[in-house]
Amino acid sequence: MVSSDGSQARLRQKHSGRAPFLNDYYALLVASQTADGMVVCDRDERIVWNNPSFARLMQADVDGVVASQIGSLLGRERLGEDMLSGEPVAVPLGGAFLEMRWMALKTTADDTPLHLGTFRPCPPPASDTKATDREQISREERKLLSQTSGWFYAAKSLDELLKIVSKCMKTLFPEAYGQLYIYADSRDVLELAGHWGVGFLTDHIEPDDCWSLRRGRAYAYGNNDIDFACVHKDGDDCPSFCLPVVAHGDTIGMLHLAFPDIRLHNITRAELARLMDPRWDLALICAEQISLAVANVRLRQELQNQSVRDQLTGLWNRRWFLETAQKELNRTMARRGSLSLVALDVDHFKKYNDSHGHDAGDAVLKSLGALMREHFTGDAFACRVGGEEFSIIAPSTDAEAAFDMADRFRREVARMKIRSAGREMPDVTVSCGVATVPDCGDDLETLMKTADLALYRAKEAGRNCVVSHSQSEQKA
Known part of the structure; x- marks a missing residue:
């Protein structure tokens, strides 16, 4: 298998000299892959080094913020005491909040003081939660809001957050039913993401069905001199x-709430205002908290995804592969099932690179990654573990099924068309080695070595073929 020493050496060379205290290779590796943004500033609060995650948080290129004033990136003139205190500080950025923490650094290069953030x-800090007419919200509702906020920001995924929203909204508005709709990727329809209470329900709405989306602001139906019910609403006789x-x-x-127990035709305007104004204020706070929580979850997921995805192919990277393979192996051993690992390598890739250039080589890897994402779905996970080397984790898959899966993919690769710089490139082939638990031991290292040995036998056999561990043992 090809080593990743070359890419690691380039990483070390890229960062050498930029920050003397980070020259240690392992510190560089951690700093470059952590999801936390890291930045080093001099005494004038000017950035002298940053890691990729900080650049992503600032929505800039990794080298695009060096020499900038840290305060200007955060919308502040200077950080001052916040940089010296060492205490965590919440700072707003693009509709979300970041926890900022600083520490002084000691260097041996000179006496210039540096600060690591x-x-x-x-x-968001509690004092930053907006509320109009906060006095109208009861003490019990404030307590529930505090609990709700804590649950919102503890969510690690959008699906988990949506479940939390549904349960919390049912608790905060027991007299109402409601829905949370989220835009589909196409942006032409909103799909039902969560609902609570008993009432009218539809699995999707169009943006023009809702006055709040058309007008770009929150809309309360039922207590205005001129009112129009939204198309997605069930009838026009209850406030929403x-x-x-x-x-x-x-x-x-869009967050929708309807109050079916209140009938507009038999209630005075004053009584309606007395009942609904506090609910409106509470709903505004909930919508804002949901918005901030969604922004934080998406930012967290984006950073996490970037830390475990290979940028060139879009496949899972080696870090994710090692963690997931071990987890799946543990599950397999616990239930005494089967798990297969496929080691896959592009045949004669170095010669291809030398003959056609690195851009053509990258085109091969991109095309192969796209084909893998299409082919390996469900319980099969395709990963790029280095250079032209790939691995496929296949839980609940025995040796025969894994062999057939790998051979089908090998044939698809042989038919794959590759284009680079506007021209069609020569075809490529792949070789595969298959190892399966429990036939190949019960630890990940042994499984990987067995798959690599089977891959080596496939190359010995002339490449463009699949060899299983049993065939490899027979040849050995």
Whole structure:
């Protein structure tokens, strides 16, 4: 298998000299892959080094913030005491919040003081939660809001957050039913993401069906001199709220609440205002908290995804592969099942690179990655573990099924068409080695070595073929 020493050496060379205290290779490796943003500033609060995650948080190129004033990136003139205190501080950025923490650094190069800052997504401070007419919200509702906020910002995924939203909204508005809709990727429809209470329900709505989305602001139906019910609403005789959900400045969804026990035809305007104004204020706060929570979850997921995805192919990287393979192996051993590992290598890739250039080589890897994402779905996970080397984790797959899966993919690769710089490139082939648990031991290292040995036998056999561990043992 090809070593990744070359890429690691380039990483070390790229950063050498920029920050003397980070020259240690392992420190560089951690700094470059952590999801936390890291930045080093001099005494004038000028950035002298940053890691990729900090650049992503600032939505800039990795080298695009060096020499900038840290305060200007955060919308402040200077950080001053916040940089010297060492205490965590929540700073707003693009509709979300980041926890900022600083520490002084000691260097041996000279006596110039340096400061290391770390940044990570966090909930907004309690004092930053906006509320109009806060006095109208009861003490019990404030307590529930505090608990709700804590749960919102503890969510690690959007699916988990949506489940939390549904349960919390049912608790905060027991007299109402409601839905949370999120825009589909096509942006032409909003899909039902969560609901609570008993009432009218539809699995999707169009943006023009809702007055709040058309007008770009929250809309309370039922207590205005001129009112029009939304198309997605069931009837026009009960008050309702529609509140856009906004993340990083973009409207990503809509929160809808309806109050079926209140009938507009038999209630005075004053009585309606007495009942609904506190609910409106509470709904505004909930919509804002949901918006901030969605923004934080998406930012966290983006950073996490970038740390475990290979940028060239879009496949899972070696870090994710090692962690997931071990987890799946543990599950397999616990239930006494089967798990297969496929080691896959592009045949004669170095010669291909030398003959056609590195851009053509990258085109091969990109095309192969796209084909893998299409082919290996469900319980099969395709990973790029280095250079032209790939691995496929196949839980609940025995040796025969894994062999057939790998051979089908090998044949698809042989038919794959590759284009680079506007021209069609020569075809490529792959060789595969298959190892399966429990036939190949019960630890990941042995499984990987067995798959590599089978891959070596496939190359010995002339390449463009698949060899299983049993065939490899027979040849050995």
